[in-house]
Amino acid sequence: MTSSYALVLVGCGKMGGAMLDGWLAEGVSPQSVLVIDPFAKDLPAGVTVIPSADQMPAGASAQVVVLAVKPQMMADVLPLYRPLVSPDTVFLSIAAGKTIAFFRQGLGEQAIIVRAMPNTPAAIGRGMTVLCAGPGISESQKDHCATLLKATGTVAWLDDESLMDAVTAVSGSGPAYVFHMVEAMAQAGIAMGLPADLSMLLARQTVAGAGELLHQSDLPAGQLRQNVTSPGGTTAAALDILMSADGGLPDVMGKAIAAATRRGKELAG
Ligand SMILES: NC(=O)C1=CN([C@@H]2O[C@H](COP(=O)(O)OP(=O)(O)OC[C@H]3O[C@@H](n4cnc5c(N)ncnc54)[C@H](O)[C@@H]3O)[C@@H](O)[C@H]2O)C=CC1
Numbered sequence: 001m002t003s004s005y006a007l008v009l010v011g012c013g014k015m016g017g018a019m020l021d022g023w024l025a026e027g028v029s030p031q032s033v034l035v036i037d038p039f040a041k042d043l044p045a046g047v048t049v050i051p052s053a054d055q056m057p058a059g060a061s062a063q064v065v066v067l068a069v070k071p072q073m074m075a076d077v078l079p080l081y082r083p084l085v086s087p088d089t090v091f092l093s094i095a096a097g098k099t100i101a102f103f104r105q106g107l108g109e110q111a112i113i114v115r116a117m118p119n120t121p122a123a124i125g126r127g128m129t130v131l132c133a134g135p136g137i138s139e140s141q142k143d144h145c146a147t148l149l150k151a152t153g154t155v156a157w158l159d160d161e162s163l164m165d166a167v168t169a170v171s172g173s174g175p176a177y178v179f180h181m182v183e184a185m186a187q188a189g190i191a192m193g194l195p196a197d198l199s200m201l202l203a204r205q206t207v208a209g210a211g212e213l214l215h216q217s218d219l220p221a222g223q224l225r226q227n228v229t230s231p232g233g234t235t236a237a238a239l240d241i242l243m244s245a246d247g248g249l250p251d252v253m254g255k256a257i258a259a260a261t262r263r264g265k266e267l268a269g
């Protein structure tokens, strides 16, 4: 077993697994990746997996250690990875809420940390990741992290770490809101008499198609919305409800994103 890894992925669940899929699809060599996860299953061929850090080969080193376990277990897991701390190793956390200060406390002040917030469309190269760098990181290490995450979609850097909980609330959790909208649209179609299968197909294809149009078009979302909306027509009737000043979608979305941001701050501790 080689002991010098380009990537060590600690936790290969829904998000870690999505990122791994994205990396492998973009040509990262499976042999350069070590996954550490006691419950990992269905891993891509060629990727080495071990159940726990104590089974790492002696003297193992890594360019990037991606910390992708639940925030609630991060404090227990971190001390196991202190042997990997070196000036040449970046610890890239994707955990909601957990701060750079928290990782420097768990791994030691010398540890080089990047706090990242990806989302699950990373699995198909259409993710959105925001990165925030801790002290001591070199420009080439920042470039390396950005290149790694660009393999899974779009990347943005943020200087003000205090905004990472808002980032998490918008783009990290955001795919769930969109999937829930599909569920809600399908349910509403059923209420209007559509067969369940057809209603789900309509809702799913409409959101996927609208997402793709948004992706490929240069027009702002508001213009794309107006392009659907004939004066006095069906869309306008629906938007009167969704855009109502009193309890419309902006109001509900504002409350939802504020709740997610608050939860991120709670998870910091
Ligand atoms: N699911 C999502 O859409 C996103 C999740 N995140 C963050 O990603 C992290 C993981 O979340 P999910 O993938 O959703 O959770 P998950 O539960 O699907 O994955 C966690 C993985 O950690 C593994 N694990 C448990 N104990 C371990 C240990 N001691 N050592 C190594 N691995 C261990 C589990 O077997 C599991 O495969 C969280 O910190 C979350 O905040 C960030 C952005 C989006």
Ligand SMILES: O=C(O)[C@@H]1CCC=N1
Binding pocket: 096, 168, 172, 173
């Ligand atoms: O729900 C969560 O806490 C994680 C972080 C962003 C998406 N999933």
